[in-house]
Amino acid sequence: xxxxxxxxxxLLVSGTAFAASGDAEAGxxxxxxxxxxxxxxxxxxxxxxxxxxxxxxxxxxxxLKHYKNGxxxxxxxxGQVANLTDRDILDLAAHFSRLxxxxxxx
Amino acid sequence: MRPLRxxxxxxxxxxxxxxxxxxxxxxxxxxxxxxxxxxxxxGWKTAFPEVYHVPKLGGQNAEYIVAALKEYKSGERDFAxxxxxxxxxxxxxxxxxAAYYSAGSKAAAAPAEKK
Numbered sequence: 001x002x003x004x005x006x007x008x009x010x011l012l013v014s015g016t017a018f019a020a021s022g023d024a025e026a027g028x029x030x031x032x033x034x035x036x037x038x039x040x041x042x043x044x045x046x047x048x049x050x051x052x053x054x055x056x057x058x059x060x061x062x063x064l065k066h067y068k069n070g071x072x073x074x075x076x077x078x079g080q081v082a083n084l085t086d087r088d089i090l091d092l093a094a095h096f097s098r099l100x101x102x103x104x105x106x
Numbered sequence: 107m108r109p110l111r112x113x114x115x116x117x118x119x120x121x122x123x124x125x126x127x128x129x130x131x132x133x134x135x136x137x138x139x140x141x142x143x144x145x146x147x148x149g150w151k152t153a154f155p156e157v158y159h160v161p162k163l164g165g166q167n168a169e170y171i172v173a174a175l176k177e178y179k180s181g182e183r184d185f186a187x188x189x190x191x192x193x194x195x196x197x198x199x200x201x202x203x204a205a206y207y208s209a210g211s212k213a214a215a216a217p218a219e220k221k
Contacts, residue, residue: 047168048169049170050174051166056162059158062156102165105145
């Protein structure tokens with residue numbers, strides 16, 4: 001009985017560790033439309049567009065999902081994410097997060 | 107001739123940096139005490155309503171940071187903690203904070219390269 005409880009507890013806690021992650025190479029290919037604004041290396045072409053290079057992967061996923069469900073509003077981005085699947089979002093986040101650019105600054 | 111070119115490059119890039127940052131990065135350095143506790147710690151995550159890493163700010167575009175802070179302040183962008191913090195910031199504070207975080211960003215250096 002106790003072993004079952006232990007196994008169940010471990011599985012419950014470790015569930016979050018197995019969250020799906022994206023494929024950076026696939027993301028690189030999918031990032032073509034993004035480059036027009038966010039640049040070839042994730043450094044944006046204009047100062048009002050955010051740099052994406054090196055941004056935290058899960059943060060990018062969070063933001064793209066929020067553009068998709070309307071919780072974050074931006075007419076340009078809303079149009080861009082309309083055709084993205086969850087898979088696309090994971091791959092794009094994996095790609096941009098691995099580029100060199102943004103850093104934690106104290 | 108070569109020292110002259112180096113001097114010109116430094117002068118141009120310095121101009122580019124000041125031209126893009128309407129705020130004062132040195133002043134901003136003293137205004138980020140509310141930011142450092144989350145955005146200054148590697149690996150720091152939000153807790154509610156969703157869990158994810160808070161965004162990196164070092165090297166972000168100043169204009170974008172200001173726009174984001176204004177959206178948090180107005181409530182257009184929804185996150186309680188950021189709304190509370192942005193609410194305490196004046197427009198000048200936002201410019202200075204943005205200048206501090208964007209200092210040395212690749213975007214700020216880009217105009218010098220184009221010239």
